[in-house]
Amino acid sequence: MANDQVIQLDFWPSMYGMRLRIALAEKEIKYEYRDEDLRNKSPLLLQMNPIHKKIPVLIHNGKPICESIIGVEYIDEVWKDKAPLLPSDPYERAQARFWADYIDKKLYATGSKIYTATGDEQEAGKKDFVEILKVLEGALGEKPYYGGDNFGFGDIALIGFYCWFHAYEVYGNFSIEAECPNLVAWAKRCMQRDSVAKTLPDQHKIIEFVKILREKLGLE
């Protein structure tokens, strides 16, 4: 697959985009990264994801793959000779998919209440968020990674949120490490990998990004 052309339409703070960036890095695939302005989406984005008009979109030899989890799975299926992301056992694969789905259904929507809501709604969001993180910490158990001994699909689904942790903590006035020490230890373990360390933006950049968002919402 030497002549593959891969383009990634993305937006730098997106934890969904980070999933694909990490998967591509794990597989050592060369690609062109294009940062989108989401208030002024490029014609290419609208053409490649006409249904949702969202990033990330992976464009492989001209064909778009939308939805980050589906994209990670696609990457794993196409470039299957290197760094397998999903485990080979069907039951373990099902576990990985279950947690990725859980993350997609819960984490972003709940976590964003911490910096976009105020008062009771913010408090409720924080409480739910911590509960979700504890469930995720429980799922990790004593294992080093979600899939067991090796970094993989479940880790990729979640780790992008890690660079947002500081923003949640600052605006929610709590410590994630105090609530979920094992989860934070796992995140630090993942950060030792090049694919993750090079992908995740600095936590302070995310805080600045959230601050601008809050200014727009009239919260700052």
Add this chain to the structure above:
Amino acid sequence: MASEKVKLLGYWASPFALKVHWALKLKGIEYEYQEEDLSNKSPLLLQYNPVHKKIPVLVHNGKPIAESLVILEYIEETWKHNPLLPEDPYERAKARFWAKFVDDKCVPGIFGTFAKVGVEQQKIAKEARENLKILEDELGKKHFFGDAKIGFMDVTSAWIICWAQIVEEVVDIRLIDAEEMPSLVSWFQNVLEAAPILKECTPPKDKLLEHNKGFHEMLVASAPS
């Protein structure tokens, strides 16, 4: 796989359980079925799906799998005969994309039309129609999303047509316009007719309708006014 034990925890009127029945039947897998009382969940269900506490749960040799789409992928990977997903990774990604689209966009629209009232209801019904139209355009002239034969997306999602029609009848709001969405109208029927075993394990529509009418009355009665 001689001593395999496969068990499904479900509820007769649940479309999420129905798709698991369909997949198991299409693969010709023998399984035991346990009906759950959702107002009084069994300890087994709470033990097997502690996170969501929902059916369906598939239990294979003692190991539980929850979430219908995850279960379908598991079935597909464990019993590889009569494949539902195509081989080509891009086509697989497409099938998954549409199954997710239905779950994320169409299902909340159809269920929301059922559960909400007033302006909210009109709003969500409109969104449901828009999303169903997107699905119609994707299906186009084809019989199935799997093209010539029934595939992953048909098994995971065709039920929404039957349920949308039930919702239409219960709340008297149009969701699927026969003229605008002719392919969707026949889609569910095409799937049922693809194999007699599918029809056999699908609850009759009038029974579902009656059940959902009762359910809707309960919802309305308990709603804050």
